Amino acid sequence: MAETRDFSLFTRPRPDGGSQMEIAIEGINCGGCINRIENTVKHLPGVADARLNFTNRRLTIAWQDPRFEPGSAIDALGRMGYRAYPFAARNAEEEDAKQAKFLLRCLAVAGFAAMNIMLLSVSVWSGNVTDITPETRDLFHWLSALIALPAAAYAGRPFFMSAYRALAGRRTNMDVPISIGIILALGLSLAETITHAEHAYFDSAVMLIFFLLCGRYLDHAMRQKTRAVAGNLAALKAETAYRMLDSGELVQVPAAALEMGQCILVRAGERVAADGIVVSGRSSLDQSLITGETLPHKVGSGDTVYAGSINLEGTLTLRVTGAAENSLIDEIDRLLDKAVKARSRYVRLADRAAGYYAPVVHSAAALTFAGWMLAGAGFHTSILIAISVLIITCPCALALAIPAVQVVAAGKLFRSGIFLNAGDAIERLAEADTIVFDKTGTLTLPEPRVINAHIIDPDMTVAAARLALASRHPLAAALARHTDVTAPFDKAVEEPGRGVGATVDDRTMRLGSAEFCDIIGDPAFAEAERLGASTICFRWGERQAVFIVHQSLRPGAADAIAALAARGFDIHILSGDRPAAVAQIATALSVRNWQGGMTPAEKVAALEGMKAQGRRVLMVGDGINDAPSLAAAYVSMSPITAADLSQAQADAVFLGERLDPVIETVTAARKARRLMHQNLALAVIYNAIAVPLAVAGLVTPLIAALAMSGSSLLVTLNALRARSGGKAVTAIQPLESVARTA
Amino acid sequence: MSVLVWLVPIALGLGLTGLFAFLWSLRNNQYDDLEGAALRVLDDDDLVTPPARPSTEREA
16 A cells, blocks of 8 residues: 555554554454464554454554554554454443443442341341340341441442432433332331341342342443444444645545545545545446435536445545535434434333332332321331332332343344344334335345346356456446456556456457447347446457446345235335336335335435324335434334444444344344333232232341342343344354445 | 451451452453453463564564
8 A cells, every 4th residue: 555544533642652543353253363463463563562352353552653653553454364444432432331330330339238238137037036136136237237328329329310310300210219219228227227126128228229230230231242343343334535635645544534625536436435525527426325316426526425425437536525515414414303302202111111110119108108007006117017018119120121131132133243222222123013115225235236147148247257357446346246256357457437458368358338348239228228227338359248237136135025014014115216216126025115216304204104194113224315214213223334324323233235134123122022021010910919918017128138039030031031032143244245345 | 246246347358358359450441351351361372482473573
């Protein structure tokens, strides 16, 4: 590589005066890789340290020498066969890591307190039936209080803070009854201790915190891992741009480092890295990722070009305008904001359950108190029994029931190459009854393919593909992809904007435009015209061939659509492409409901219309024009090849070329939802047994502790059933499609 | 019950030691890469000098 590279955006200063950078690496599978990568990078001149994190597949390199060029580490990794890309963690991910550590610290404190209090409590319980002296019991209770109160104050913060936020916003959530239960249990126990009573409930309160933190940490860890891998994929997909300096020099920079007003050069076959206005050059662009339109779009100087389009022909110089001045992106931004606000009102199953549960539990406790008072039991006994009702019904099982299922189901999907973005995505996926597909890039593959090779001589196809290897043109790339040839012809000469030529066995070969190959009136032209496809011509001496290159259906799309329809889903296609092109795909997939030529706003309006009919829509799409509809739909999915903006809006992102993950996801989600309901039912049954006992005043701390642990264990075991069924796909295999785009 | 005067502080002290050891290791990023740590155990390259690798330049 001759160009200079600038990675300053990704380097961070170190406390010791040096610099460091993180690199996301693809293709690490085993422990041996750790050693190979670290040793190789460490031995590069200038590198002070290299440490690979196997969990999130990122290498951190540190160096002191300001002259060290981090690109050399990426090249070294490339020579070893690993694809690598500089990585800067997003703010959300850093926040996540902090939150995970916070939960872990709370968990450790709760665990320590629970163990030690349990030791003291067991002594008290066994002492109560034999020979413990009141003084010793009091001492043990005071010791328990001494451990429990600070520990609960420290470790209970995740619940207290969330409950406080909910109450301040005049809502209620799962954490409100939890916090009330914990605080009342501690308060009661302290009062009991002061009055020298036989029982205290410190152990119940602290164990409750411990169990709940376990659930919460697991949930968090799962999503953190998903997010880390998805972040790596995004980094590996990230674009670089050739920036033109005022001196006329070219510097390769990450697209993220571009600023307004800078000039970039886009050559034929490259993806445009930023929005901009054409300063010089003429070309046609493939804008399928932006608008869904598959026909090339001609641009000249003064025209606006959007990031994500592919430059098909000439070299363009662009002045970067960012997202500031163009109407399409502006409008998409505006639609996105609206859609995201509309969806944030979704209430999770657990919180909905808590909404019914908390008033019931609290009134049961109040009634118990009133009942015992009326029965003449005295204030102290009545409040004691009322509080034990609160403790035993404390929604331990309820709070674990739903996150536990979510974690297990998300883990299963993760192993199949499906990453969930949102914690409540599973519930919403399970409730969907209508699926809306985008066409370009979703039902069809993101890259065009040769579709008429079966009527062309195989030796012609192979020869054309070998010649195509010498060109960077996207249509040539499609032809090269079609066969598995790897050896280009020597001495192939590319004529920019026209084609490639070579002489083999004294016969000339030409691949490119019709006039370059001197071909007129092939039936393939009419066919291509009808489909709205592109053609690439090939002449080999006297023989000639015209290849039609067009978006092709994802493999197995028809089967996947049929399977989804068989599961009772209503299938629709909404596309920005021309109606004729959409009609063809709709017929091939036997989908009756379709619309073409839609703008982002029209798509959102169509989704709103379905919503008004009471449908719950799962939107599957990939283009930038789909981002608002992905956000507006009840729930959404994107393939990993989708535009960044769309991926950020999707509730789930899937790897691979097939559409099967959509089926797998909805199946797993429906199963998970069934298990969540079962778990809620288990929690209700548990309460139906425990509450009468508590109301009758029969609950001792021992029974409370056992009942609580037992019910938690039961729902966790039930949640593990979400893991069974379905097939595990290795998440590594489908990555080539990602690797290709950069 | 004078034995409690010794046993209770010892039990709590041991528990606290464990807790602080955990918090210390957490602060030192020991839990950032659990999968990698499990695999690094199997790596015995620190026992011998690493063989020269043709693709890397080595410092003198």
